[in-house]
Amino acid sequence: MIIQPGELLAQIQAPADLRHLNQEQLLQVCQELRQFIIDNVSIYGGHFGASLGVVELTVALHYAFNTPYDQLIWDVGHQAYGHKILTGRRDLFHTNRKYNGLSGFPKRKESPFDAFGVGHSSTSISAALGMAVASQYKGENDRQHIAVIGDGSMTGGMAFEALNHAGVANANLLVVLNDNCMSIDPNVGALKEYLTDITTSRTYNKLRDEVWGVLGKISKFGPNAQYIASKVESAIKASLLKQSNLFESLKFRYFGPVDGHDIHHLTAVLKDLKNIPGPKILHCLTVKGKGFALAEKDQTIWHAPGTFDKITGEIYRVQYDTPQPPKYQDVFGHTMVELAQQNSKIMGVTPAMPSGSSLNIMMAAMPHRAFDVGIAEQHAVTFSAGLATQGLIPFCNIYSTFMQRGYDQVVHDVCLQDLNVVFCLDRAGFAGDDGPTHHGNYDIAYMRCIPNMVVSAPMNESELRNLMYTASQPDMGPFTIRYPRGQGVMPEWRTPLQQIEVGTGRVIQEGEELTILTFGPIGNYAVEVCKSLKKVGIEIGHYDMRFAKPLDEKLLHQIFQQYDKVITVEDGCLQGGFGSAVLEFMVDHQYHVQVKRLGIPDAVIEHGSQLQLHHDCGYDPEGIERTVREMIFQSVQV
Numbered sequence: 129m130i131i132q133p134g135e136l137l138a139q140i141q142a143p144a145d146l147r148h149l150n151q152e153q154l155l156q157v158c159q160e161l162r163q164f165i166i167d168n169v170s171i172y173g174g175h176f177g178a179s180l181g182v183v184e185l186t187v188a189l190h191y192a193f194n195t196p197y198d199q200l201i202w203d204v205g206h207q208a209y210g211h212k213i214l215t216g217r218r219d220l221f222h223t224n225r226k227y228n229g230l231s232g233f234p235k236r237k238e239s240p241f242d243a244f245g246v247g248h249s250s251t252s253i254s255a256a257l258g259m260a261v262a263s264q265y266k267g268e269n270d271r272q273h274i275a276v277i278g279d280g281s282m283t284g285g286m287a288f289e290a291l292n293h294a295g296v297a298n299a300n301l302l303v304v305l306n307d308n309c310m311s312i313d314p315n316v317g318a319l320k321e322y323l324t325d326i327t328t329s330r331t332y333n334k335l336r337d338e339v340w341g342v343l344g345k346i347s348k349f350g351p352n353a354q355y356i357a358s359k360v361e362s363a364i365k366a367s368l369l370k371q372s373n374l375f376e377s378l379k380f381r382y383f384g385p386v387d388g389h390d391i392h393h394l395t396a397v398l399k400d401l402k403n404i405p406g407p408k409i410l411h412c413l414t415v416k417g418k419g420f421a422l423a424e425k426d427q428t429i430w431h432a433p434g435t436f437d438k439i440t441g442e443i444y445r446v447q448y449d450t451p452q453p454p455k456y457q458d459v460f461g462h463t464m465v466e467l468a469q470q471n472s473k474i475m476g477v478t479p480a481m482p483s484g485s486s487l488n489i490m491m492a493a494m495p496h497r498a499f500d501v502g503i504a505e506q507h508a509v510t511f512s513a514g515l516a517t518q519g520l521i522p523f524c525n526i527y528s529t530f531m532q533r534g535y536d537q538v539v540h541d542v543c544l545q546d547l548n549v550v551f552c553l554d555r556a557g558f559a560g561d562d563g564p565t566h567h568g569n570y571d572i573a574y575m576r577c578i579p580n581m582v583v584s585a586p587m588n589e590s591e592l593r594n595l596m597y598t599a600s601q602p603d604m605g606p607f608t609i610r611y612p613r614g615q616g617v618m619p620e621w622r623t624p625l626q627q628i629e630v631g632t633g634r635v636i637q638e639g640e641e642l643t644i645l646t647f648g649p650i651g652n653y654a655v656e657v658c659k660s661l662k663k664v665g666i667e668i669g670h671y672d673m674r675f676a677k678p679l680d681e682k683l684l685h686q687i688f689q690q691y692d693k694v695i696t697v698e699d700g701c702l703q704g705g706f707g708s709a710v711l712e713f714m715v716d717h718q719y720h721v722q723v724k725r726l727g728i729p730d731a732v733i734e735h736g737s738q739l740q741l742h743h744d745c746g747y748d749p750e751g752i753e754r755t756v757r758e759m760i761f762q763s764v765q766v
């Protein structure tokens with residue numbers, strides 16, 4: 129079903145069409161755009177609150193700036209639905225995040241208006257600064273570069289690295305700080321408190337009003353506007369009691385805070401800021417979920433609620449008659465509490481994903497032992513390392529894709545010192561609709577090559593619990609447990625905790641001639657394949673290897689002696705992954721066995737359901753069965 133846009137929105141094929149409208153019409157466009165987002169997301173799902181919160185900002189930015197010549201970069205990009213809709217993708221918007229459809233994030237290949245591909249946070253200022261410096265170098269002095277970054281994303285170290293550089297680069301850069309006091313969960317940390325202070329500070333509000341009073345007149349001052357504005361601004365500042373401003377200390381001109389929902393004021397302010405060269409920051413106050421009452425009220429749930437009834441606000445959930453398996457993340461969350469109750473050394477750490485990782489269960493039960501450290505993966509890792517030096521056992525839960533940010537810290541701060549930090553990598557393997565920026569494809573390969581690191585993956589909920597229990601034992605050293613997004617397979621998952629010997633696999637079934645070796649929950653596909661083949665009289669082996677490092681060498685010796693053909697299956701990249709580890713073992717021990725590796729090829733795999741993507745990469749049940757048959761059939765041919 130294609131949703132019809134409102135009357136004015138329907139006429140906007142590109143931002144140039146916006147620029148002919150008057151202020152009243154802009155207001156109407158905002159209303160229609162907000163409604164269009166509500167209509168679409170309620171039916172097709174996706175991120176919600178963030179885009180609603182920046183409707184006015186989006187319209188004002190495209191109205192005031194000459195996009196795409198002026199370069200507009202959205203941090204993370206989950207708030208860019210309005211941007212997509214105004215930049216020629218309205219009629220395709222119903223395909224957002226669907227297989228072969230629009231990406232849920234800005235993407236350079238998708239549109240010239242998407243100046244930079246995003247998905248991970250805190251990159252926008254660096255990217256915009258790079259573009260601004262390039263423009264300066266090329267003499268394109270009329271070109272504007274705008275980074276729109278949320279207060280949550282501003283907590284990421286990269287954002288500060290970029291501010292530090294931009295302050296002295298003297299390039300033409302505007303940072304729009306979209307301050308809604310929220311990350312996915314409520315924003316945390318001292319910066320959040322600082323932003324609240326600055327918003328309520330009398331001195332600053334006074335300064336702001338006076339500066340804006342002057343800026344309001346800039347356009348009337350003609351060609352000398354910049355000069356006059358800078359003179360007046362410094363005079364006002366000098367006359368006011370000096371109060372330190374973080375951004376001004378970093379040599380940014382700070383403007384605001386402004387009401388990010390006042391389209392008229394925003395367009396005027398942005399137009400004026402175009403005339404002010406150098407690095408500047410506009411502090412906008414917005415409400416996440418603006419215009420949809422429930423989303424304004426419960427901003428975490430409405431960050432990405434799934435499909436819902438746009439009238440009643442009821443979020444649709446599939447109803448089942450029988451108990452369903454839990455999500456892996458919930459098994460993690462509940463098991464954390466259970467383990468921490470038994471062992472006072474256990475702590476929990478998450479970089480800004482309390483609800484996404486379900487560490488919020490422990491944060492509620494034991495607030496002094498579970499920490500949300502902000503969007504700060506590097507810090508989360510080294511903070512955990514610090515805890516571990518003091519004999520504590522931190523469980524640092526980071527999505528596989530975001531762990532890429534903290535890699536040096538894993539090597540340098542944790543593994544070289546052989547510290548007992550447990551890395552629980554959620555969303556390992558294909559993330560699904562979020563697409564390539566969020567797929568957790570590389571962790572087996574990037575963790576496996578670091579000395580001291582154990583790399584494990586549970587095949588089901590009970591195994592996840594046992595691996596967590598094992599990792600919490602004394603002197604385990606660095607320990608990775610990876611598990612995917614979504615549901616497990618065991619409705620009765622609260623099994624007794626058992627220690628597993630590190631580096632041991634499990635026989636699921638013995639067979640003849642050919643065996644499948646799996647790593648992680650993907651092994652459940654192999655179970656299905658074995659059942660299906662058994663029905664036609666083909667008995668193959670299946671082993672759940674559990675550890676990609678250390679490998680169960682004893683078991684592998686047996687396997688390579690017993691079988692002529694081996695298939696490895698993993699939900700991770702083929703280069704350097706689990707299958708590669710098995711091949712290394714085979715070569716090192718001079719076995720001559722036919723091995724076929726199934727996993728993610730060396731390519732950017734776009735968004736789609738996990739099953740669809742497994743299918744495309746040939747390791748869904750159908751693909752695994754086909755490979756088994758091909759290998760058996762080939763041997764018959766020979």
Ligand SMILES: Cc1ncc(C[n+]2csc(CCOP(=O)(O)OP(=O)(O)O)c2C)c(N)n1
Nearest residue numbers: 178247248249278279280281310311312480
């Ligand atoms: C490096 C990284 N870590 C975590 C995330 C997950 N994430 C996506 S949006 C978001 C919150 C962003 O908050 P903010 O920038 O304030 O934007 P808002 O949603 O409030 O508009 C987080 C933590 C991410 N995208 N990238």
